[in-house]
Amino acid sequence: MKESVLSDVFWHAGVFLVLSAIIIPVLRYLKIPAALGYLLAGIALGPHGFSALIDHTIVHDLIGLRDAKHVKILAELGIVLLLFVVGLELTPRRLWQMRNLVFGLGGAQVTITAFVIGGIAYLWGNNVQVSVLLGLSLALSSTAIVTQWLHEKKLFVTHAGRASFSILLFQDLAVIPILLLLTIMSAATGEGVYEFAALSLLKMLFTAAVIYVVGRIALKPLFVFANRHGGAEVFMALSLLAIVVSASVAAMAGLSMALGAFIAGLLLADTEYRHEISSLVIPFKSMLLGIFFLSFGMGINLNFIAEKPFWLFSSVLGLIAIKVVIIFVLCKLWRQSTAVAVESSLLLAQAGEFCLLVVSGALTAGIMNENVAQFMLLNVGITMLLAPVMAPIARRAGALIEAHAIHQQGIKEALPNAKEGHVVIFGFGRVGRSIAHDLCQDGMEIIGFDKNIDIVHKARSRLSPVFVGDASKNATLEAAQIESASCIVVTIDDVTLTRDIIKKIRRISNDIPIIVRAHTQDDVAYFDQMKNVDPVSEEKVLSDQLTERIFKWSGLGQALPDSETP
Structure with a gap:
């Protein structure tokens, strides 16, 4: 043959x-x-x-x-x-x-x-x-x-x-x-x-x-x-x-x-x-x-x-x-x-x-x-x-x-340059870092703030645009240039503090979208009542992800190509 x-x-x-x-x-x-x-x-x-x-x-x-x-x-x-x-x-x-x-x-x-x-x-x-x-x-x-x-x-x-x-x-x-x-x-x-x-x-x-x-x-x-x-x-x-x-x-x-x-x-x-x-x-x-x-x-x-x-x-x-x-x-x-x-x-x-x-x-x-x-x-x-x-x-x-440069300038005195159309991230822990990585990989510009100086020092040593700042203070909100930002993300693991931050942001801008981290469905319901505030429930996201994996591996369902799985 x-x-x-x-x-x-x-x-x-x-x-x-x-x-x-x-x-x-x-x-x-x-x-x-x-x-x-x-x-x-x-x-x-x-x-x-x-x-x-x-x-x-x-x-x-x-x-x-x-x-x-x-x-x-x-x-x-x-x-x-x-x-x-x-x-x-x-x-x-x-x-x-x-x-x-x-x-x-x-x-x-x-x-x-x-x-x-x-x-x-x-x-x-x-x-x-x-x-x-x-x-x-x-x-x-x-x-x-x-x-x-x-x-x-x-x-x-x-x-x-x-x-x-x-x-x-x-x-x-x-x-x-x-x-x-x-x-x-x-x-x-x-x-x-x-x-x-x-x-x-x-x-x-x-x-x-x-x-x-x-x-x-x-x-x-x-x-x-x-x-x-x-x-x-x-x-x-x-x-x-x-x-x-x-x-x-x-x-x-x-x-x-x-x-x-x-x-x-x-x-x-x-x-x-x-x-x-x-x-x-x-x-x-x-x-x-x-x-x-x-x-x-x-x-x-x-x-x-x-x-x-x-x-x-x-x-x-x-x-x-x-x-x-x-x-x-x-x-x-x-x-x-x-x-x-x-x-x-x-x-x-x-x-x-x-x-x-x-x-x-x-x-x-x-x-x-x-x-x-x-x-x-x-x-x-x-x-x-x-x-x-x-x-x-x-x-x-x-x-x-x-x-x-940080040693010469002093990390607490460092301030971001003038920006427009950027995303502001308050809280640069694990969640904030992951969000920043995905946004920057898609070409978006970010400014991050965290009041933990060790977190900021570690991020800046990697040349990340992260600065020391307490989001509940007006000076930090001014440094974030939120009036010219495209949206704000609050990843802070404190619902009471998050509420306070949202109120202070609204004194500066009533229209800018704010995406917040929420723990429970009750927190989601509270934030949903606020204008242009989009809460993401950790409880809901985690349960949905686990359920989807259960369906997938038990043979009861199949993930579709248009699934919005992160």
Whole structure:
């Protein structure tokens, strides 16, 4: 019987799953990002790794990784899903809330860094096309590594986390025009380059408009119908269908499939199903993105390290230094503290996964020669390997600088800067910290207050915007700038004090929404009588959660995709 074409793909996928089962637990134990583990595994299993030292019949004939074409098929799926998740995270509200940092700081960082690095590449003898691609791609940092660090350490609530995430958001947006530019350079030759570029741009805009308009009309009704009548499996199928259709339409128009997936993510970003879709797709994205790093690791030639060790490591240090200086200076220009500028610049100093994609694409298209491509792949790989070392150093440096500033200023004298549209959180214990983390991860700006100086000191050592203050005092309410806030959250574990705080807030503003923590249904009934006060009962939320879990595990019911489970 003729062997199925899928057999090779399945075999490579099986090898990858075995590697995942071995690598991921070890990396988590060592607190190393999984992306770097896959990159190292690819280098080791590639044609320039162990097979250069051991007879290939022992290694590659056993696991079949000498030909990486099937691995790259799965890797391309990883990039498609990554761009879908990037689009899913770019909600209009998030971009608007962070517009100054995203489009201002992020835009300046990409533009200036690309210009500086591209200029250096040109001076070293590269042509204009290669210099432009290197400048733009090396200006980007690793979204996979940095966002994982921010999430694991709960740093989205900090000023440094907010600044770093804003820069990453613009970098993610910049990926789409960079990929389009790569497509134009790959296909356009001779005198018709400008006509081809204009045609490609119009094609991209038309395709994006078609996907967006049709998606806006059809997607939400389909998801509502699937949610009501189809169940979880139909919901998952519809989510994957949105990705496949959008990516396929983009490919039919001669554009990158990743662009279509990105637009699909944007379509679903502002719907009530965003978080549920994200929870379904992210495991697939993480797994396939691991294959992406594995495939690129297999293409790295370690012989280049032995041939040009001085120039390679000088280039690595130079790239890190350039990005650190530029990001630090820009953060200061955007009125960020020295602690934030230092932490953000060190955290974003590495090159990223999209640079690997661009360099590989340029090599395949014949735009970049083998020597330059291998040199840059090693450069990017080494900076990414240094990222887990630099991230804790950045965190520690920022904390030390902030602690010194607090000591100089005095923590009780510290006051927040002028703000507008922010969320005020009174009480920054476990509940307050958790709320702040979720809000900041969604792009919202917060100010926290707590009268426990130890809690405030701990939060400020992490560069969180938290200040000493008793919410029952007028001075604290004035410092909170509640008249310009979007809403107020009171998480204080004292119902009597909460009532007093609400009364004092109402003397300043009658209309601002106030969300309060309530213990019992009696407390809820009391707060419900107040204007624009929304109580959340701990008793009710906890009982609902426990009951839902009981139904789920006893087989009496199933959690639906639109459940509002926190």
